[in-house]
Amino acid sequence: MPISQSFPSRTLGSVNGGLQVSALGLGCMGMSEFYGARDDTQSMETLNRALDLGISLLDTADTYGLGHNEKLISRLITERGRDAMTIATKFGIQREKGLYARDLNNDPAYVRSACEASLKRLGTDRIDLFYIHRVAANRPIEEPMGELAKLVAEGKILHIGICEVGTETLRRAHAVHPITALQSEYSLWTRDPEDGVLAMCRELAIGFVPYSPLGRGFLTGQMTTTDDLDDDDFRRAHPRFAEGNFQNNLAIVTHVKQLAKEKDCTAAQVALAWVLAQGKDIVPIPGTKxxxxxxxxxxxLDVTLTTADLERLDRLVPSGAAHGERYTAEGMKGVNV
Known part of the structure; x- marks a missing residue:
C-alpha cells in the first residue's frame, strides 16, 4: 500500500515479500468504545489526518463497538479510496452490547462468517491483515488456521495475524500457514513478549505489532488521577489504574518524563521511541481519536534514543516494574495462550 514518501515504512513478516506498512500504525478501538464517549466527526478528522501524515496502517476489530469501528473505516474508504490504507482487523471475541464479558470463538465456520461480516462492514473485497484476536484454549490452533489459509487462497485476506500467544502456539500456527504479524501488548510497563515470543517471531520471520505502547495513556505523563476519566472509561476498572497501583506506577512515568525533558520531547514520544528502538520488525499502533x-x-519517529538512553530505561524501568495485572480476569481470557 502507498506510504507517504516523508513517512518511514517497515515490513511485517516475509510472506510474498512481507507486508509493507507505515512505521507507526493507528489503533482505532477508542474511536468506538472503552475510552469514553465516541465522536464520529472527530474520529473521521483524525483518520483523515493520519493518512495525510503517512500513517496508513489502521488497526480495528469486529468487536470494537460491535461493528461500529469497521463501519467507521468503511467511511474512510469511501472518502479516500481503498488503496490509501492498509487495513488490519480481527475476529474471535464475542460480546453482547454494553458488556465487557466475552466468549472466545475460533470455530472454522465462525472464522469464515466473521471474515465475510467484516468485509461487508468495511465495504471492501479484501482484508490486508486478518488476526485471530484471541485464541480459544478449547480448540486446536490448527483448526482456525486451516480456514484462514483457505481465505488467503480465495483472496479475501492477504495476510494472517495472531494475537497474544505463546511460543508453542505461534510455532504450531505458523506451520499451518505463514503468520505475517503477531500482535501483543508491549511497552515500557508490559514486557511479556521479551520472554521468548519476540525471539520466536524473529526465528520465524514474523513481524511484531505492539498495542498499547503508551500503557493505555499512562506513560504519556498526562494522568495524575483517574478522576479525570469518563465514567464509562474501562481504565477505571483496570488493575494498573486501581488505587495504590496507580500511585506506585507514577514512578515509572517520572523516569520517562525526566528523559523526555533532556531530549526536548514529550514522555509519549520517549515511550514510543523506546518501542520503535526494539527492532526494525516492530510496528507500534498507539491509539487515539x-x-x-x-x-x-x-x-x-524523530526521537533518537542512544544505547545509553535505552540502558538507562531498562535499569530504571525493568521488566515487571508495573504494579497490577495487565487486565481483569475477564480481560485475560485468551492472553498468553
Missing amino acids: RIPYLEENARA
Missing part, C-alpha cells in the same frame, strides 16, 4: 495526540505520536 484526537489529532494533536496523533501528531505528537508521529513525531516520536
Whole structure:
C-alpha cells in the first residue's frame, strides 16, 4: 500500500515479500468504545489526518463497538479510496452490547462468517491483515488456521495475524500457514513478549505489532488521577489504574518524563521511541481519536534514543516494574495462550 514518501515504512513478516506498512500504525478501538464517549466527526478528522501524515496502517476489530469501528473505516474508504490504507482487523471475541464479558470463538465456520461480516462492514473485497484476536484454549490452533489459509487462497485476506500467544502456539500456527504479524501488548510497563515470543517471531520471520505502547495513556505523563476519566472509561476498572497501583506506577512515568525533558520531547514520544528502538520488525499502533495526540505520536519517529538512553530505561524501568495485572480476569481470557 502507498506510504507517504516523508513517512518511514517497515515490513511485517516475509510472506510474498512481507507486508509493507507505515512505521507507526493507528489503533482505532477508542474511536468506538472503552475510552469514553465516541465522536464520529472527530474520529473521521483524525483518520483523515493520519493518512495525510503517512500513517496508513489502521488497526480495528469486529468487536470494537460491535461493528461500529469497521463501519467507521468503511467511511474512510469511501472518502479516500481503498488503496490509501492498509487495513488490519480481527475476529474471535464475542460480546453482547454494553458488556465487557466475552466468549472466545475460533470455530472454522465462525472464522469464515466473521471474515465475510467484516468485509461487508468495511465495504471492501479484501482484508490486508486478518488476526485471530484471541485464541480459544478449547480448540486446536490448527483448526482456525486451516480456514484462514483457505481465505488467503480465495483472496479475501492477504495476510494472517495472531494475537497474544505463546511460543508453542505461534510455532504450531505458523506451520499451518505463514503468520505475517503477531500482535501483543508491549511497552515500557508490559514486557511479556521479551520472554521468548519476540525471539520466536524473529526465528520465524514474523513481524511484531505492539498495542498499547503508551500503557493505555499512562506513560504519556498526562494522568495524575483517574478522576479525570469518563465514567464509562474501562481504565477505571483496570488493575494498573486501581488505587495504590496507580500511585506506585507514577514512578515509572517520572523516569520517562525526566528523559523526555533532556531530549526536548514529550514522555509519549520517549515511550514510543523506546518501542520503535526494539527492532526494525516492530510496528507500534498507539491509539487515539484526537489529532494533536496523533501528531505528537508521529513525531516520536524523530526521537533518537542512544544505547545509553535505552540502558538507562531498562535499569530504571525493568521488566515487571508495573504494579497490577495487565487486565481483569475477564480481560485475560485468551492472553498468553
